[in-house]
Amino acid sequence: MFSSRLAWRLTRNPIARLLAEKRAAGETILDLTESNPTRAGIAYPAAEISRALADPRALAYDPDPAGLPDAREAVSAYYRERGCDAAPERILLTASTSEAYAYLFKLLADPGDEILSPRPSYPLFEYLAALESVSIVQYPLFYDHGWHMDLAALRDRITERTRAIVLVNPNNPTGSYLKRHELDALLAIASGRGLALISDEVFGDYTFTEDPSRVGTLAGLTEALEFSLSGLSKIGGLPQMKLGWIAMAGEPQRRRDAWERLELIADTYLSVGTPVQVAFPSLLALGAGVQAQIQARTRANLAHLRSALPANAASTLLDVEGGWYATLQVPRTRTEQEWVLDLLRSANVLVQPGFFYDFESEAYLVLSLLTESAAFREGVRRLLAIAL
Ligand SMILES: Cc1ncc(COP(=O)(O)O)c(C=O)c1O
Numbered sequence: 001m002f003s004s005r006l007a008w009r010l011t012r013n014p015i016a017r018l019l020a021e022k023r024a025a026g027e028t029i030l031d032l033t034e035s036n037p038t039r040a041g042i043a044y045p046a047a048e049i050s051r052a053l054a055d056p057r058a059l060a061y062d063p064d065p066a067g068l069p070d071a072r073e074a075v076s077a078y079y080r081e082r083g084c085d086a087a088p089e090r091i092l093l094t095a096s097t098s099e100a101y102a103y104l105f106k107l108l109a110d111p112g113d114e115i116l117s118p119r120p121s122y123p124l125f126e127y128l129a130a131l132e133s134v135s136i137v138q139y140p141l142f143y144d145h146g147w148h149m150d151l152a153a154l155r156d157r158i159t160e161r162t163r164a165i166v167l168v169n170p171n172n173p174t175g176s177y178l179k180r181h182e183l184d185a186l187l188a189i190a191s192g193r194g195l196a197l198i199s200d201e202v203f204g205d206y207t208f209t210e211d212p213s214r215v216g217t218l219a220g221l222t223e224a225l226e227f228s229l230s231g232l233s234k235i236g237g238l239p240q241m242k243l244g245w246i247a248m249a250g251e252p253q254r255r256r257d258a259w260e261r262l263e264l265i266a267d268t269y270l271s272v273g274t275p276v277q278v279a280f281p282s283l284l285a286l287g288a289g290v291q292a293q294i295q296a297r298t299r300a301n302l303a304h305l306r307s308a309l310p311a312n313a314a315s316t317l318l319d320v321e322g323g324w325y326a327t328l329q330v331p332r333t334r335t336e337q338e339w340v341l342d343l344l345r346s347a348n349v350l351v352q353p354g355f356f357y358d359f360e361s362e363a364y365l366v367l368s369l370l371t372e373s374a375a376f377r378e379g380v381r382r383l384l385a386i387a388l
Contacts, residue, residue: 005130015340019350030379031350032367035324037237041372042293044237045286052282058275065267067093067245067277074281075245078235084220086228090248090255092262095271097202097244098128100229103265104246105132107258108196109163115198116157117166118149120174120357122200125166137162140360146319147176151185158189164196165189169215170203173327173357173366175320177207177214190224196258197226202234203323205291208302211321218249225250225258232280234324236287237294243276243283298324298369301376305367308380315387318364327354328365330387336363339387347382 012020022029034040066072072088079086094100109115111133117125119138129136139154141147154165165186169178178199190197199218218226231244246262248255276283305326309317318327330339336353343349354364365387371379 005133008127008130014337015344015353018341018344022344022348027348029344029348029350030375030382032371032376032379032383033350033352034368034371036239037290037294037370038240040297040370042237042290042297044290048286049238049279049283052279052286053275055275055278058278061274063270063274065092065263065270067091067272068274068280071243071277071280072245074284075247078284079217079219079247082216084217086219086247086249090219090259092246092248092259092266093272093277094231094244094246094266095242095273096233097200097229097231098124099271100227100231100244100246101125101128101198102132103262104164104196104198104227105129105134106265107261109134112161113163114159114161115164115166116154116162118168118171120171120354120359121168122172123356123358134163135161138358139165141171141174141176142360143174143318146321147171147174149178149182151182155189158193158195162193162195164198166198166200168200169217170206170322172203172323173325173352174318175203175208175323175325175327177211177321179213180215181213183215183218187221187224195224197224199226199228201228201230204230205235206295206298206324207322208299209321214321217247219247221249223251225254232283232287235291236284237290238283238287241276241279241283243272243280294324294370297373300373301369301371302326304373304377305369305380308377308384310388313384313388315384324368324370326367326369328367328383328387330363330365332363334363336365339363339365343383343386347386349379349382351379351383 072091075091076088114135114137116139117136125136137157140150142150217228219228226249228247232241233239315328315330340353352366
């Protein structure tokens, strides 16, 4: 009766089962996987946010498929502040980055076509692609004094059916940014093979280090065809507002052709609510204060984790350039699942196993640096008591 696009295992994995049992038994869990800023003890400017959402202009329905002009101008200004020219005519609002992926997969691919995406990375791609009847083909990132794209492997994985290459910049959970030489190679591949680049930049503002070889955003490029994705969810710590966007860039004629079609897709759904679009310029400005708090939190937690790990420890912290996550490499004396279950069972600490993100080998544990600091410190103390 149901579509084969939904052929997923819907049962709970052993980690989710143990967590549910622990919570049902009333145990307090130190959750080092928290990715929801509204649950992470961040101080939001509640009155100002409420005022922005109460704007009477939200009472009129006058939809524009790409989004209301003032909101798109605010996105354009966001890029201008980062030294990048992305005119409002190139900005299309969506309800989320996930929806932006869905629009782009509809725009670029027929059923059965292939999209390249990084490994390890954000685990939602398989689902987003399956729902559009397209396939994800992964290209590896490898770790050698920092993370790098395996460009040769990426080239090998391109087939007649490949339509686009997804980059996550910085990547979740590796926290690695795209480098200039990687972008040059990708542009050559994309131009030569007629592929689009989809650049997920939701964590772009969260950096730990400076690096001149790093690429910030693809939004200002004038060759090939690029789509930069971001939104209030991460840059303003406001996922509940459901406002994201696509910033288009690239060679002008390709961009215009893509824009016409993208507008048609957006016009079919008109999914972004008017109140959030009207409030958006204010929310973006208020989000800057939220972002500063998150930045301070993630930096402090990362510094703590570094200082808590002795140089000769059996577990090591992988190099991280940005984002909200840190990756610990732990001894392969246990599988990742055993590590996570043991930590939860014996220390009430919840972390994510590397396999959630498709790390090529074991054993890695992923910690959210967004976690409230006291819980993070205690969680790290208990974790290292076991995994040092
Ligand atoms: C890399 C990446 N892209 C996109 C998203 C989702 O963003 P949105 O809330 O805009 O759908 C996430 C959420 O964790 C993410 O990690």
